[in-house]
Amino acid sequence: MIKFHWKHIAIALAILPFVAVFVAWIGFFNIGASTGHWKITEWFLHLAMRSAVRTYSLAVEVPERLPIEGIQPAAGHFARGCAICHGAPGEPRSPSVLRMLPRPPDLAPVMGTWSDAELFRIVKYGVRFTGMPAWPTQERDDEVWAMVAFLRALPQMDAPTYRELAIGGEGGAAMPANDFETALADCARCHGRDGRGRSEHVPIISGQRQEYLRASLEAFAERKRPSGVMELAAVEADPRLFSDLARHFASQPPVSAPAAGSSDAARGREIAERGIPERKVPACLSCHGGAPRNPVYPKLDGQHASYLKTQLRLFAEGKRGGTPYAHLMEQTARSLEADDIEDLAAYFSSAK
Missing domain, CATH: 1.10.760.10 (Cytochrome c-like domain)
Incomplete structure (x- = not known):
């Protein structure tokens, strides 16, 4: 009967990494994809992947509704x-x-x-x-x-x-976007050619300020404003087209989204006009209403309520970014409570 001493096991374990490196160095393993995996290798890799996903997903907080x-x-x-x-x-x-x-x-x-x-x-x-x-x-x-x-x-x-x-009615996925019509068709897949948007998660950009739209495209392309969806679209478009795209959507007639009916729009209007002085929240309309204090500040009237709520939460979490003025909104958004955000979104979505 063969007996293994602990010293022999220790020596074997010590030299095993060197053996593995040597086997890899001489090119013993075939890395060609054409041969496929051994069945046991395929089973093990799949087991490891599913097990890791299952374990790490335990920390994921799932929303009540998708x-x-x-x-x-x-x-x-x-x-x-x-x-x-x-x-x-x-x-x-x-x-x-x-x-x-x-x-x-x-x-x-x-x-x-x-x-x-x-x-x-x-x-x-x-x-x-x-x-x-x-x-x-x-x-x-x-x-x-x-x-x-x-x-x-x-x-x-x-x-x-x-x-x-x-894709909508645009006839195909357009990328890369090297000319205006191709770039516009790519934008229109989510925003529509008229800029009205095809989802509540997509902002209404028709009639928006041209300076703001261009600044947003630049921020997405430079990855200063996080968005997995918009980053790819902006990066694949020719930056020389940003001004033309901004001009096109800014020239479209402004429209309004259906007003949100579950929150207090009257209180939202009060916050927009007067702010919340005790929490150092300024009046929203001091920057976003009437004649713009800065053309890079967006117009909010008639925007989707769900979109506005998402953006305010992103500002509060420091994840919105974009222009050099983003820090102003971060400070304000952090001082807003959940009800404030709901009411402001209800007011601006109903404002004309």
Whole structure:
């Protein structure tokens, strides 16, 4: 009977890393994707991935409801950055993608095997060694949850529905955007050519100040204003087109979103006109009303209430950024309570 002394085990463990490095150095392992994984390797990697996602997702706080109103911009982002590997309704994956190792899954059939928290974890942080990237910015959980809502809807989505959500009437996904018409078509997939927006999660930019729109595009392109959706769109557009795009949307007739009916718009108006002096909250209209104190300050009248609430919360968390004046809004937003935000959003969404 062979007996192993602890010293022998210690020596074996000590030299094992050197053996592994030597085996790697001589090129013993075949890294070609054409051969696939050994079955045990494939099983182990899949087990490790699912187990890690399950464990880390325990810390994810799942909202009471998924933001289904964010499905449209999420679909647009999916068409831009995800469908090329995962396919989409009516858009099969290319043969080259099918030769990847590991192969990106067709998402619709596997959505039921993941919880909302697990999907959030995968979308936000990506998966190492698979080509699955992290969300372009780690500061916008609201966008990640919108993508989770889209993924939940994906299994029941037919090709026309998907195409309408992701592309609208523009005829195709436009990228890179090197000329004005192409860039405008790309913007219109979420904003519409008239700038009215195709979702409550998308701001109304028709009639907005040209200086503000250009500054926003520059901030997205330079990654100073976090948004996984807008960063990709702005980075892929030719910066020389920013002025033309801003001018186009600024020239569109302004419109108003449906007013929010669940909050106190009258109290919101009082805050907008007078502020909250005891908390050092200035009057919103001192900067955002009438003749602008600064053309880079946006107009808020008629904006979607849900969009306004999201932006105020991002300012309060220090995640909005953009122009050199963002710090002014951060200080103000941190002094607002949840009811204040609700009431202000209700007032500005109803203001004409």
